[in-house]
Amino acid sequence: MTPTKKTQKYARVEHAIVAVDVVVLSVIEGRLNVLLTQTNKPELKGLWAVPGGLVAPDESLDAAVSRVLATKTGLTNVLTEQLATFGDPGRDPFGRVISVAYIALVHADAQTLATTREYDAIAWRPVDHLPRMAYDHKEIVRTAVQRLRARLTYTTIARGILAEEFTLTEMQELYEHILGHTLDKRNFRKKILSAGIIEKTGRQRRGQRSRPAALYRFRTNTTQIIDLL
Amino acid sequence: MTPTKKTQKYARVEHAIVAVDVVVLSVIEGRLNVLLTQTNKPELKGLWAVPGGLVAPDESLDAAVSRVLATKTGLTNVLTEQLATFGDPGRDPFGRVISVAYIALVHADAQTLATTREYDAIAWRPVDHLPRMAYDHKEIVRTAVQRLRARLTYTTIARGILAEEFTLTEMQELYEHILGHTLDKRNFRKKILSAGIIEKTGRQRRGQRSRPAALYRFRTNTTQIIDLL
């Protein structure tokens, strides 16, 4: 069944264009950052946008997200989650484009690798100092950050941003930076450990001129809904 | 700017079709029900679907939802909220249709009015006994119910289902039916009242052969995010 045959039945309908836009978030040097690309369309010169692309005729939305991430940023195997769909007529000056927005979280590791790729400029920007952006992408990023903050306290979504192995202090700093306020060290450890979502790897992080820290990993590969903090 | 002109720039792109599907929920006789229509397409004979329709070229998604609700069910002025977007190729056997699903909540009042309209059959069905359904609509309804349950405890979304004026017992029964378990009367009242989201209207519900109940209303017209229960 080809796409053309499949859409026959709706031939008279005015078709829209469907895109996916991916808000890639990471914590870099203690700040929550978003990955932005500079568009090369002359009409939007100088404006930044979240990486995105059109959905191919026989491609699922998730597949489109993976493809866009891989081709436009070099990122693969990223934890993604659907955010919301933005469809105001006029949100794209070139036509009626409906955008299904996704959140993607990447490890502190992968950052440096991800920044060098593709044709137009690509860079990390702190979410609290966004540049002028194309379309409604500023609103999309704001929505994504809101959602991430909310999820952080009742899911194990942090798994997406933390490296494979991490120290409890790294994890706590991640929470503090995303939530925007400090947390008590002893209480944080008590809650996270008693939730049973992470376990010691047995290894240690050494090298700093201080006591070595125990390394932990998440016990599961899935994002669980569980009350933390 | 006509739609045709606007989409010029993307003329070579395979266009998809964008639809909205609305999961209309209400509590009827103590059970959570969903409003379903029976499709008249011969290929899907006998299957039920959630009311939905294609998005017009210059119509926002929200506007499409309102229009679909009004023309297919007679409902107007309904509290709606975007749920998620379903876009698997093959979810619609007739073509590539991307569906933006919405939740709509209607007052216990409006129910009876809503059921009589439009060409094909339309009826309320308990969400825990869904009939055979077309497309992926069963999954959409399940997702909607999950979301409603979750929202109930931390937002004032119940406002959408309750009538303008209601008794605390009615409100409590609503929560019990949607959550699927009973609640303590005194604790429920304490929490809801101390949250400050509702106020006495000064009127009473009389007529039952028992003590009259004070009537309440929500203090605001918006769905607020606040910790209840």
Added chain:
DNA sequence: CCAAAAGTGTTCGTGTTACACCCATGT
């Protein structure tokens, strides 16, 4: 006067918060 639902406080246990010092390492 009886049935039916409305309304109202207190106790107890659990979970959350606030808080300060010793430990292991690298330089």
Added chain:
DNA sequence: ACATGGGTGTAACACGAACACTTTTGG
């Protein structure tokens, strides 16, 4: 030896859960 971040317990408090009787009306 000292600077640096890692690691640990306890007491006060607030919050949530459990629980039963009196009040007001309609019939």
